[in-house]
Amino acid sequence: MDYFSFFGIPRKLNLDTGWLEKEFYRLSRKLHPDVYARASAEEQSWSLQRSSLLNDAYRTLKDPIARTEYLLELEGVQLEEQSQSATDKARATGEQKQQVVPADLLEEVFELNMQLEEIRGGKTMGEQDENITRDLQAAKLRFEGMLNQSTDELKRLWNDWDAVVEEGDADDPRRVAVRDKMVALLNRRNYVRNLVRDVTEALS
Numbered sequence: 001m002d003y004f005s006f007f008g009i010p011r012k013l014n015l016d017t018g019w020l021e022k023e024f025y026r027l028s029r030k031l032h033p034d035v036y037a038r039a040s041a042e043e044q045s046w047s048l049q050r051s052s053l054l055n056d057a058y059r060t061l062k063d064p065i066a067r068t069e070y071l072l073e074l075e076g077v078q079l080e081e082q083s084q085s086a087t088d089k090a091r092a093t094g095e096q097k098q099q100v101v102p103a104d105l106l107e108e109v110f111e112l113n114m115q116l117e118e119i120r121g122g123k124t125m126g127e128q129d130e131n132i133t134r135d136l137q138a139a140k141l142r143f144e145g146m147l148n149q150s151t152d153e154l155k156r157l158w159n160d161w162d163a164v165v166e167e168g169d170a171d172d173p174r175r176v177a178v179r180d181k182m183v184a185l186l187n188r189r190n191y192v193r194n195l196v197r198d199v200t201e202a203l204s
Contacts, residue, residue, distance in 0.1 A: 002074055003057035011071055012165055013158035017062055024058040065189075068154065068182060075179055080187045102188045112139055112195065119202050133203065140199045143192050150189040157182050 004011045007023055029035075031054060036047040060066045069079060080100055101109050115132050122128055160178045169175075 001053070003060055003070060004074075006053060006057045007061070010165060011074065012162040013068060013071060014162050015061060015067065020058065020062055024054065027054050064151070064154070065186070068158075069186060072179065072183060072186070077179065077183050079183060080190065100187065100191075102191060105191075108139075109195070112136075112199070115139075116198060116202050136199050136203055140196060140203070143196045143199070146192045147189060147196065150185055150192070154182065154185055154189070157185065 002011075007020065009015070028051070031047055031050045033044065033047045033051060036044045039047075060070050072079065115136055118129065119132050119136065122132075157178055160174070161182070164172050164175045164178060
């Protein structure tokens with residue numbers, strides 16, 4: 001059972017989070033292990049499993065980005081791996097992390113990486129270049145603006161997705177088109193989010 005069907009809702013991305021929270025607490029009271037304290041071992045195990053599923057489903061669906069990523073997984077899409085855990089794993093195993101620089105950011109990212117290396121090297125020597133610091137602070141603001149813009153763009157794509165789902169045609173070519181746009185947008189967003197993280201760490 002996927003998280004959407006667990007809550008009895010279609011696989012749409014515009015979601016009433018207020019309703020979701022109320023439904024979560026209603027189901028929590030119904031499925032809580034304490035309710036099954038005197039039940040059979042099999043029923044107690046069922047309660048624990050359902051409570052765990054409920055918590056995972058609620059945590060995923062209430063978060064806009066996690067909800068979108070989860071739906072794409074249900075649609076058979078694997079996003080580029082941009083997480084810090086993936087970076088650490090790649091370093092430990094020597095594998096190449098799947099991470100693609102957005103074409104329109106290539107030049108800026110190249111310059112940014114040079115600045116990051118310089119500021120890290122300066123920290124090691126106990127020095128600080130005010131010009132680089134100022135440039136990195138400006139870059140961080142630009143990237144944060146990109147994140148906000150991507151969230152607005154993603155919500156517009158939610159409307160397109162929900163409209164296709166509402167019509168109920170699984171073979172509608174618009175379904176694949178909207179899905180692919182969300183994948184591209186999320187991959188870009190995740191990449192920019194990591195740039196913000198890297199700059200923040202360098203400036204701290």
